[in-house]
Amino acid sequence: MSTATNHPRWTRQLAGLVRKDLRLELRTKETVVAMVLFAVITLTIMQFGFGTRDDDLTRFTGGLMWVTLAFTAVLGVGRSYVAEREQRVLDGLLVSPIPRVVLLAAKAIAIVIYMAIVEVVVIPLVGIFFVKGPYWDSIGWIALVALLANVCIALSGTLFSGLALFTRARDLILPVLFLPALVPVVIAAAGATHAVAAGANDMADYRGYCLFLVAYAILFLLVCVATYDAVFDD
Amino acid sequence: MPSSTTEKTRSGRVPGARAALIWGVIAAVLVTVSTIGVFLVAPEDADQGVIQRIFYFHVAIALVSLVAFAVACVAGIFLLRTRSARWDDVGDVAIRLGLLFSVLVVITGSIWAKASWGTWWVWSDPRLVTYLIVVLIYAAYFVLRSSVDDDRRMRYAAIYAIAGFASVPLSFYSVRVANSFVHPVVFTGSGAAMPGSMLIWFVVSLAAMLALFIALLEVELIGRRAERALRRVALALENT
């Protein structure tokens, strides 16, 4: 017998964990449905919070979209480890030979998927609700921003949700930790959306913001890889 | 003399006391010199008048607060490697001081904004906005600390100090790309764009604030070490 050889492949571990999260979500539908509803409600509140019914909010398109998505992300990220914590399964994962960063990657992939589902609703809805002017031509560009921003949100969100997991008042702690780190993502994603929505077509700005999102993702990936072992290392 | 020997052993026993004393003296001297220099010697700014003198402190504490956060980040890395509580003390104290300095940056920046533009807050000033975000990031550090205990607190705080320090340049840059530069840009990429007489006093102010930070850090760490030693003694007594 040798314990050093035939180490499980991390790809199989990752696939297994992601499959498990998606199966749980499909069975309970707890997270995604709540996220979508929350996002739609927030968009509605935005309209009235910003002024009267007739005000044209076209120039706030990016902001409306990304403030909504940022808060929705907090909601989704907060659910990240709920099954593990409430059903007390975490020890089972931790005694198994998974690199902790694979655990993080699995949770991050789930968040990217959940956010993408929310955005499939939110991005068209923003166009219908708020934009008076061309919007649908640039929907591909907006989708690309969303994809990049989702990766950023998932990486920092998973790190902070791991930190909040065993804190007292964790539901309060997570937004306090997570939202300040999300400010740059909101600034860049809203800026990029603004650059292409409503016929602005400022591709230089757009590219700059997207590159910034890539830089954010890389930096947080490095932080996650460097620190995630220690999150669960009691 | 019995009294002098006890005095001696006592001072000899406090680790870091000498360093704290030396840095304290250096800080006191530099702060005095820089205050005199900034208000009495440095030339008056042609456009902004006397209020421009706040610049020396505003920028100096801004830079020193970044140093403090960098110290906390490095302490965090060492904590995760060694799991030694003294790195937790260093990180905690450094962020405490860094946060204090950042709040002062926001306050002095706000005063400067009032004097220059007539309002207490301008969202188009990247430094002011960045430091507001920085204050929020590091205020959350203490919320996190207060909601976990013991070993987890040290580890989580260390991880957050590292992640927070990654957020600082990201906030800094994102605010900057989102804004046109309204703030007087005193530094350019190649170096300082201010007259030499101002630069000298700026450097002195910077050194003064840095020395002040180190002195406060040392003093606070002596307290932490003493606390830990005391707890060890109490625990040992309990166990006997």
Next chain:
Amino acid sequence: MPDLLVSARGVVHAYGDRRAVSAVDLDVAAGERVAIAGPNGAGKSTLLRMVATLLRPRAGSLTVMGEELPKGARRARMGIGYLAHDPLAYLDLSPRQNLQLYADLYGVPDAADRIEELLDRVDLIARAEDPVRVLSRGMNQRLALARMLLHQPQLLLLDEPHASLDASGTALLDAELGAARADGRGAVIVTHEVERIAQVADRLVVMRAGRVVADEPVAGRGPAEIRARYEQVIA
């Protein structure tokens, strides 16, 4: 294969200032089953969690499966099967789906066959597709047994295994522990039920207030004798 599956020297764990385990030595040889008994709060579970790589020793040295912890934790985990108070199963997945997940995490070859074999052994074939949430406590614990054995670990770590097992689960576990001795695997069993020790263990370790106060073989001693010895040690 290492001669000692577990070798602890002066191992310490503390929750803040409160010491749960102080300076414990513990050896588990291949083919040896060690029972750890002691009153509540003696540090038994904490010690077991350290051996299971779930807690870091604060001091001392701990080697599990020939790997020095915490550095070699990931390699050691391949050889560890851990049975906790909780079944460590997702309530909204079926037993089969839970085992599939763990098979992926451990890289179990021919997973489908192995899972089928285990479900059969723990008598859960009929309930393999139901969500774990609707299974009885005894079935949950049998599922946990299957999960522990899935990757054929060399070292079994069991925390109060008899507390929630039903009769068939208990028989299964006892048979497994008997086989473990025969084929050179090892086990650490944390237990309250001192009477059972004669049947499932080769050595008795008694802990009190974070320390080991007795460490002796149980061979040839009956339940009553062991109970008497235990009472004497913890008094």
